[in-house]
Amino acid sequence: MATQARAAICNGNSEPFKIEDVELAELRPDELRIRVVACGICHTDMAVRDQQLPVPLPVVLGHEGAGIVEEVGDAVTSAKVGDRVIMSFNSCGHCPSCEIEAPTYCYNFFPHNWSGGRPDGSATVLKNGDKMNANFFGQSSFATHAIAHDRNVVKVPDKAKDLPLERLAPVGCGLMTGAGAVLNSMKVRAGLPVAVVGVGTVGMAAIMAAKIAGADPIIAVDMNETRLEMAKELGATHTFNAKDDAMGKIKDLLPQGLGYAFDTTGINKVIQDLFGLLAPMGIVGMVGASDPADMLKFNESEFMGGGRRVMGILGGDSDLQHFLPQLIEYHMNGQFPFDKLIGYFPFEDINEAFEASESGKVVKPVLRISEEA
Ligand SMILES: NC(=O)c1ccc[n+]([C@@H]2O[C@H](COP(=O)([O-])OP(=O)(O)OC[C@H]3O[C@@H](n4cnc5c(N)ncnc54)[C@H](O)[C@@H]3O)[C@@H](O)[C@H]2O)c1
Ligand SMILES: [Zn+2]
Ligand SMILES: [Zn+2]
Numbered sequence: 001m002a003t004q005a006r007a008a009i010c011n012g013n014s015e016p017f018k019i020e021d022v023e024l025a026e027l028r029p030d031e032l033r034i035r036v037v038a039c040g041i042c043h044t045d046m047a048v049r050d051q052q053l054p055v056p057l058p059v060v061l062g063h064e065g066a067g068i069v070e071e072v073g074d075a076v077t078s079a080k081v082g083d084r085v086i087m088s089f090n091s092c093g094h095c096p097s098c099e100i101e102a103p104t105y106c107y108n109f110f111p112h113n114w115s116g117g118r119p120d121g122s123a124t125v126l127k128n129g130d131k132m133n134a135n136f137f138g139q140s141s142f143a144t145h146a147i148a149h150d151r152n153v154v155k156v157p158d159k160a161k162d163l164p165l166e167r168l169a170p171v172g173c174g175l176m177t178g179a180g181a182v183l184n185s186m187k188v189r190a191g192l193p194v195a196v197v198g199v200g201t202v203g204m205a206a207i208m209a210a211k212i213a214g215a216d217p218i219i220a221v222d223m224n225e226t227r228l229e230m231a232k233e234l235g236a237t238h239t240f241n242a243k244d245d246a247m248g249k250i251k252d253l254l255p256q257g258l259g260y261a262f263d264t265t266g267i268n269k270v271i272q273d274l275f276g277l278l279a280p281m282g283i284v285g286m287v288g289a290s291d292p293a294d295m296l297k298f299n300e301s302e303f304m305g306g307g308r309r310v311m312g313i314l315g316g317d318s319d320l321q322h323f324l325p326q327l328i329e330y331h332m333n334g335q336f337p338f339d340k341l342i343g344y345f346p347f348e349d350i351n352e353a354f355e356a357s358e359s360g361k362v363v364k365p366v367l368r369i370s371e372e373a
Contacts (some may be wrong), residue, residue, distance in 0.1 A: 002026065007125065007143035007348050008058045009132070011052050016351040017068040020229075021125045022060070022143070028118075030150045034085060037372045040064030040170030041344075041365045043200065047134070049354075059133035060125055063089070064294040065141025065148075066156075066169035067371070078321070079155045084165055084372075088172035088320050090138025090152040102153070104315035112149075113137045137173070142350065144369060154324045160332060164373050167339055169203065170364050171327055172313070175338050177287055178205025179327055180316015181262055182213060186285045190214030193260030195216055195250055197242070197274065199203040199231045201341055201364045202264045202287055203260040208336050211235030215260070217253070221246040224360045230340065237254055247273045258282050266290035272297060280306035287313050302327035309314060343367050 002023040009018050027033055039062045047053045069079050079085050090112040091103035098106050106112065110298040111119035116133030118124060124147040126136035134140035138152040153231035156168060175277025178201065182188045194215040196203045198224045209232070210218045219229035219238045228239040238253065250258065257279030263271050274284050275298050302308060318324070330336035343362035345353035353365035 002126070003145055005125075005143050005145040007132075007134075007140070008347070009058050010049050010061050011058045011184050012349055016356070017142070019348065019350070020127065023134055024121070024145055024147055025124050025126060025262065027071060027147065029072045029073040030139050031073045032069050032079060032085075032150070032153055033071040033091050034065065034067040034087065034139075034146050034153070036065050036067040036141050036144060036146050036369045038066050038166035038169040038369055039367050040172075040174065041357055041367065042170075042174045042355070043202075044173070044177065044289060046354065046358065047167035049276070052289055052291065055114045055136065056133045057135060058115060060140035060143055061136050062140055062142030062146075063087075063137030064170045064173045065139050066145055066165040066172070067141075067146070067370075070145070076150045078150050078153045084156040085140060085148075085153045085331050086156060086168055086324060087139040087146065087148045087170045088137070088151050088152050088154065088176070088318070088324070089315055092119075092238065093151055100364045101317065102317065104317055109314075142367065154320050157328060158324050160328050161180075163328070163332070166344065166366055166368055167342065170338070170342070171324055172302060175205045176318045176323060176327060176362065177313070177316040178202040178211035178264070179336070180318045180323060180346035181313045182260075184260070184282050184317035184323065185311060185313045188213040188215050188260050191216055193217050193219070193254050194260045194262065195219040195221060195258050195274065195277070196231075196236075196272055197246075197266070198261045198264035198288065200264060204231060204234055204341055204363060205338065206264075207231050207235045208338070212330060212335050219250060219253070227360065229319055230363070232346060234337065234340070240272045247277065248313050250277055254279075260285065262287075264288050266294075268294050268296050275308065276302075278306070279334050280310045281308070281310055282306070284307045284310045284357070287312050305331050329358065338364070344368055
């Protein structure tokens with residue numbers, strides 16, 4: 001039987017989100033129905049709203065959901081009814097990337113996450129009996145209920161039973177991306193310098209992870225002074241304002257160059273400048289959404305001669321079932337205090353929550369959608 005739900009519908013950036021009645025489709029054997037307790041807002045939701053990413057509109061967004069499992073299909077092994085779970089991105093499970101547990105680079109990422117439906121085109125969410133674009137990152141969690149999949153659901157470990165789901169929700173995208181970029185993708189080495197440009201959720205997670213990795217110095221760059229202050233609290237040893245020749249200051253501080261530069265802005269000039277600051281074997285990791293037409297330009301002999309690397313990173317190379325529990329463990333040990341980034345909003349205030357993120361007032365807005373208990 002179809003499940004009734006309420007979902008925030010995105011019609012692009014010319015209209016606010018509207019919360020409306022929808023129905024969830026019947027579960028397939030590898031799917032789970034989740035009662036959503038909370039969902040973080042990530043910049044990628046805005047990128048879709050603004051049509052920087054080719055997800056069809058109107059659509060139910062939301063890809064940092066956490067909730068309680070209400071029903072599972074026969075083939076589901078990741079969780080059972082009543083479990084507390086975090087949702088993340090989905091993947092196919094059988095392509096060359098999935099085979100080596102690199103699901104963020106799934107060859108079938110688009111149909112499983114961004115096509116607006118299941119890979120076969122069918123709907124997970126209906127409105128008045130018609131298909132509504134959803135299944136965003138295999139979930140669409142700006143809703144009271146979501147259909148998720150065996151591969152993108154992670155059960156919250158029992159030892160984290162005292163941590164509220166509303167705090168854990170953002171672990172499934174922004175936080176794992178920043179932390180994973182440092183720990184999994186670039187594999188930052190202790191004692192080497194790191195610069196993080198753009199300290200929103202992704203950048204702040206990278207700063208905390210750089211501290212875990214023992215990087216030194218850890219440089220944060222942003223235009224927002226409050227965020228730079230927070231980056232210092234979370235582990236940055238130096239903070240530079242992007243409006244005040246940050247690149248020149250990095251060069252003065254580190255004449256030998258950066259071991260690692262992590263860009264979350266997606267601005268090609270920033271990425272190119274960072275490339276010019278790399279030490280031999282240095283890596284620029286990039287995660288920011290950019291204009292689809294943007295191109296990058298690097299000096300060929302510097303690229304080859306110093307063994308420098310430019311690395312596109314998706315989802316922080318996270319292997320969900322292993323890395324998400326690891327991040328929760330870091331949090332419980334006090335090494336990953338991401339709760340300092342969160343501001344909570346009632347579901348009905350979704351438009352205010354987006355605004356708070358875009359104005360820079362709140363680093364990580366989280367929508368409270370239903371009571372956990
Ligand atoms: N690749 C991935 O897997 C992945 C995952 C999550 C998010 N993202 C993308 O990563 C980016 C960051 O996400 P977020 O949620 O942290 O966003 P955010 O908006 O919270 O943070 C971006 C930060 O960059 C700063 N900034 C903007 N221009 C700058 C400049 N020229 N110099 C220095 N700082 C500047 C802003 O002040 C802000 O603090 C977004 O583009 C998002 O779409 C990618
Ligand atoms: Zn995201
Ligand atoms: Zn795959």
